[in-house]
Amino acid sequence: MSQPALLSKLPDVGTSIFSVMTQLAQETGAINLAQGFPDYDPPRPLLEALARQVLTPGHQQYAPMPGLPRLRDAIAAKTARLYGHLPDPATDITITSGATEALYAVLAAVVRPGDEVLILEPAYDLYGPAVRLQGGVPVYVPLQLPDFRPDWDQVAAALTPRTRLLMINSPHNPTGAVLTPEDLDTLAALLRNTDTLLLSDEVYEHMVFDEARHSSVVGHPELRERAFVLSSFGKTYHATGWKVGYCVAPAALSAELRRVHQFVTFSVSTPTQHALADVLPLTELYDELPAFYQQKRDLFRELLAPTALRLLPVQGGYFQVADFSVLAPSVSDEDFARRLTRETGVAVVPLSAFYHNRQDHHLVRFCFAKQESTLRAAAERLARLG
Template sequence: MSAVLRTPEVGTKLPQVGTTIFTVMSALAAEKGAVNLGQGFPDFNCDPKLIADVTAAMAAGHNQYPPMPGIATLREAIAAKVTALYGHSYNAASEITVTAGATQAIITAVLAVVRPGDEVIVLEPCYDSYVPNIELAGGTVVRVPLTPGTFRPDFEKISAAMTPRTRAIIVNSPHNPSATVWTESEMRQLDALLAPTEVLLISDEVYEHMVYDGALHQSAARFPSLAARAFIVSSFGKTYHVTGWKVGYVAAPAVLTTEFRKVHQFNVFTVNTPMQHALANFMGDAAPYLELPAFYQHKRDLFAAGLAKTRFKLLPSAGTYFQCVEIGEVSDLGEAEFCQWLTSEIGVAAIPLSAFYGDGFDQRVVRFCFAKKDETLQTALDRLARL
């Protein structure tokens, strides 16, 4: 008589986590043949030179393990870029680490410094990896809402949320999902709030090159006392239209980088070699990222002009490649139900902002991604004109 095979019971570390809204909406968009303006990735190709640089790197034999923190030439190029743009000098050898995308960078920073019982402040709505990262580290999530409607930081609420157990705060600007960009004044208020504390800053700056209307990205690197306590995270995938490469980086003071690399070496060890060589070579020309604001501002304006002809109410899009709209004049449905209906019946996929809140706060706002070919955006606008 054969034994009955049984898989041992496994308790979940993340009981609140299921399939992400991005996976759900992308699958529905594919099923319905909808234009997918939900998940945030381009539908156009990167610069052919970047592909040629990868091919050249592979042909040159750069196919084995690179150094754990990243190849020296890429880290040096990153350090030079940060200095040129933000005026802060990082040591490429001891303060720059190449990562397997920004998401890996963020969880590695959290795991490096957050211990059981520590509190970490997140500003909602927020990118969906932050909370699970903190929970996996054994930390306690402290949710502070950005101001509804404007999505500006409320420093009184942030201050009230801080306790002796606060280990870190995660800040994201330009902000996903709201497309808000923090001002110099707001960064200085954050600086003043953190100055008398030991609180660390994880600054998610993956959309640093997508700031519009002549504004400047206020990187934490611009503020010496913030830089001294910050892990600054950025993404080559966002900057160079290669989200599938999953390559990013972290800039942090040497003492923080030491702890970061202790975790990094055991969760990914290092990042694929030919892409690193290609990126190092490609970064020799600053034009691709310096021209990015104008490139995406054109798409933002094209999309916004079309949406203005609908009953959607457009919210400001000061940065990122997202456009949020209020749906109150279009439908009585809640955000999630509206996005399902919009995808199935109108043929355009969007993401509900409620997915970025722990309690599912529904303020009748949805997010579109305009990182698409102009013709893709026009197709979406033609369909949305039916509303």
């Protein structure tokens, strides 16, 4: 009996480059600086809270669909403390299975077939396919090299009456660029007389360096009225495998998000939510993150300074982009990444993976969210590059 024909909704999309490079690292024994996850444990208070909550009677069943009230209360308090805005925890905050689910649910909720969605690229590889799965049309606007700043005139030119949503990401993955308060003011002016919604991916919000402060859309009175703002406990607490995130949005927007969320995951792990609610008032756990990651950034840059890699600026997040054109001017970034993994023993991600058309600027991305010993071991291997 023959199998029925299956027409793929994403025929041009294969296995994620992050999975490919991680598998190659495992096969070759390379140090994995490709995929964005720490190789150290979450804070001890969080682990102890989870152990305690797992053993608490009644915490093994479904949590409420929008998230535990006590966790949403804690998020509201944190948001007010950091950004000067107190969202209503009952209507404006939704707990999701990572920021990934939140992002997908937002797109499924608001993007209709034929709607245009503006994406500033390079961009996280989920954005474009998730738009297309809703029947939307991704419209790509390039960030400007070498510092990956948005050209707001180009953004304005790309806006049309069909633009349903604009997606921004700060601190930015993969480049570490950070939007400023002036950027948000400019964006507000561009969107002011439109019906365009905004999705602000802020999962690296607690990793902004050199005494700068994160400029959250939640803290911008005009923008937050049209925005879904996403954050990630996995990034904040070094627990990417827990897959817990949240979305802050006005009540009307949150209601649409929840219509989808209830049919995707419905709710997120109950004991995990209780554990996060226990530790979120411990503000030092996230207040110390800028210095914690800046030290890693500075160490990694110092260790790589003797190589022929040209390191681009990093204002936030936990990724370092490097230009390898001096070393291999005629080699593609994907081939260079594979060669680096096999021959040097350090796995990286080619930056072309973050462009819809695989645009190649001879750049690769390292993750420096690693123990000092890991970074030093990687640097020793990379020293072979000269």
